[in-house]
Amino acid sequence: MLILKKLSMAMYMDQEDINIKFEKMGKIRTALVGYGSVGEKMHAPLITVCPDLELVAVVERRQEKSKEKYPEVSIFRSLEALLEADAADLIVIVTPNEFHFSQAKMALEAGKHVVVDKPVTIHSREAKELKQIAEEKGLVLSVFQNRRWDGDIRTIQKILAEGLLGRVVHFESHFDRFRPGLADNWREQDVPGNGITYDLGTHLIDQAVMLFGRPDWVYAEIFKQRTGAVADDFFDITLMFGSIKARLTASVLSKAPMPKFLVLGEKGSYIKYGLDVQEKAFKAGELPEGANWGLEDAQAWGELHLEHTSMTYETERGDYRIFYKNIADAISQKHTLRVPIDQAITVLEIIEAAFLSHQEGKRIPFKK
Incomplete structure (x- = not known):
């Protein structure tokens, strides 16, 4: 009877008790599953600078590369071994x-x-299915949609919130590169989930969903344009949100400068060139720290064109650090998730509708 009573008390622990429990636990033990380029250069640094997380383990099948930068981590050869050792509380899959x-x-x-x-x-x-498991077990499940915290999209959020463009009718988002040669990585091989639509398209679709919600319909053209390509390397996706047309497009054969964003409204337009500065900094091995992290030089700011005036418009700070701080807060019951799984499901449904639209050559009704 005493055991049953103790179990019952644990099951009905109130919110205050849960918060106390997490305060006593200290930092959340975090493990990376995969230590490729993105894991090494972006996820690991973001985890290590988060005050509430501690990188304690990495799953590397053959190497121990992570120990070069993080000698204190434990290396596991499989996710199964990591879970069997109960070495972490948060698992990051890369x-x-x-x-x-x-x-x-x-x-x-x-x-x-x-x-x-x-x-x-x-x-x-x-x-x-993952959502159902997480909900049944009371676990945090989220998706690394870091480009919600690009400086340019945060600037557009500010412009829309302040109504500077009036009623918006057109939102255009590009992610163009010039990479005519085929790369030797899984994204360009004949494997499930390959191609630019599942890669860059996911970012652009997620940003549009963040801004406007679920679209009314989807129309898409998705191609393999480079010689010998087996994975899609171009897409042009149209989403309609009421009276707002969103055009999302990416190419790996775009050498000429193209705008990253173009937003048109009844009171004016906003145009922005160039990528967020954080990715370049990560690739250079910089830690996401300091007062200048994520700040863009003034010469790269976008332009705001209103009826009687034009001006450069300061780009908001880009800050991917917010993602992992929110994950830690969600685990400790302090805040709700900024990237809930429901929105990730919507993005996947739009990707599925985009491929169907390309296959059938027509609009696919979407909004439910």
Whole structure:
């Protein structure tokens, strides 16, 4: 009877008790599953500078590369071994897309909080299954949609919130590069979840959903344009949100400068060139720290063109650090998730509708 009473008390622990528990726990033990370029240069630094997280383990199948920068971490050869050792409370999955579902499911079923690199899974039905498991177990499940915290999209959020352009009718988002040669990585190989639509398209679609919600319909053209390409390397996706047309496009054969964003409204327009400064800084090995992190030089700011005046418009600070701070806060019951799994499911459903639209050559009704 005494055991049953103790169990009952634990099951009905109130919110204050939960907060006290997490305060006593200290930093949240965090493990990276995968230590490729993105894991090494972006996820690991962001985790290590987050005051509430501690990188304690990395899953590397063959190497121990992570120990060069983080000698204190434990290396595991498989996710199974990591979970069996109960070495972490938060599992961050940064492996190729085809492994996301099985690995996230395994971690959730082991009672671990999970962050999965975008787009979370390949199919929306898989993401829905993960959502159900997380909800049943009371676990945090989120998707690394870091480009919600690009400086340019944060600037557009500010412009829209202040109504500077009046009623917006057109939103255009580009992610163009010039990479005519085929790369030797999984995204350009004949594997599930490959291609530019699941990669860059996920970011652009997520930003549009963040701004405008669920679209009314989807129309898309998705191509393999480079000689010998087996994965899609171009997309042009149109989403309609009431009277707002959103055009999302990306190419790896765009050498000429193209605007990153173009927003048109009844009172004026906003145009922005160039990528957020954070990715370049991560690739250079810079830690996401200091007062100048994520700040863009004035010469790169976008332009605001109103009826009687034009001006450069200061770009907001880009700050990917906010993502992991929010994850830590959600685990400790302080805040709700900034990137909930429901929105990731919507993004996947739009990607699925985009491929169907290209296949059938027509608009796909979407809004439910």
